[in-house]
Amino acid sequence: MHKDVKEILYTQDEISQKCKELGKLIMNDYHDKNLVLVGLLKGSVPFLAELSKYVNLDVTFDYMDVSSYEGTESxxxxxxxxxxxxxKGKDILLVEDILDTGKTLSTVKAMLEERGAxxxxxxxxxDKKEGRTFPIEAKYVGFEIPNAFVIGFGLDFDEKYRNLPYVGILKEECYQ
Ligand code: 5GP
Ligand code: MG
Ligand code: MG
Structure with missing residues (x-):
């Protein structure tokens, strides 16, 4: 375990197993659709790579990189x-590492709907449900987590730790 990690929440095996379950649900819902998996850069990349192994459909991939301004509700x-x-006319599945306030995804979702998806x-x-300030929910959720700062499996702090093969809680002393 990395020295900056306080506790491992989900191991690589647990995440992979969860991706298998989510993949089944997604295949069931999208087998007759025009599915595009849209990864939000950069955090979603490891999860998207794992999940897509279990979505055995003719999907296409695309990526978006958006940033929201900190400290504002706008x-x-x-x-x-x-x-x-x-x-236009496509079925978009936005793939995210973590849903917190919901600001990023509610804005992106509205934008793609406006473009005619x-x-x-x-x-x-x-999913950090407690953090939600925008009215948005994910159709598929891997794990619901409490309000702690997590890293690994794509999630960063200051662009580090994305490569950890598990999701863990970052030690407080690392961001104080
Ligand atoms: P929101 O839902 O607030 O618009 O933004 C979600 C984004 O905030 C995530 O994609 C991620 O970049 C960041 N984020 C929220 N909570 C955490 C966390 O616990 N750890 C890390 N590394 N990023 C987080
Ligand atoms: Mg993100
Ligand atoms: Mg980040």
């Missing part, structure tokens, strides 16, 4: 990298 986000494709749903590896 819906303003900046698009750093937009999708490569036109989403047929459906826009969310799959998130982790």
């Amino acid at each position: 819906r303003t986000i900046t698009i750093k990298k937009d999708l490569d494709q036109d989403v 047929a459906t826009v749903e969310i799959v998130t590896m982790l």
Whole structure:
């Protein structure tokens, strides 16, 4: 275990097992649809890679990189990298590492709906329900977690720890 990790919440095996379960649900819901998996950079990449192994459909991938301004309740986000494709008529599944306030995803969802996507749903590896300030829920949730700062399996602190093969709680002394 990394020296900055206080506690491991989910191991690689547990995450993989969860991806298998989510993959089944997704295949059942999207087998007759035009599914595009949209990863939100950068945190969703390891989860998207694992999950997609269990989505045995003809899916396509795309990525978006957005940042929301800190310390404001406004819906303003900046698009750093937009999708490569036109989403009109497509079934979009937004893939996220963690859903917290919901600001990022509620804004992105509204934007893709406005562009004419047929459906826009969310799959998130982790859900911090207590943190929610925007009215949005994920259709598929890996694990519900309490309000702690977690790292690993894509999640960073100051761009570090994304490569840890598990999700863990960061020691307080590392961000104080
Ligand atoms: P929100 O739902 O507030 O718009 O934003 C979710 C984003 O906040 C996530 O994609 C992630 O970048 C960041 N975030 C929220 N909670 C945590 C956490 O516990 N750990 C890490 N590393 N990032 C988090
Ligand atoms: Mg994210
Ligand atoms: Mg981050």
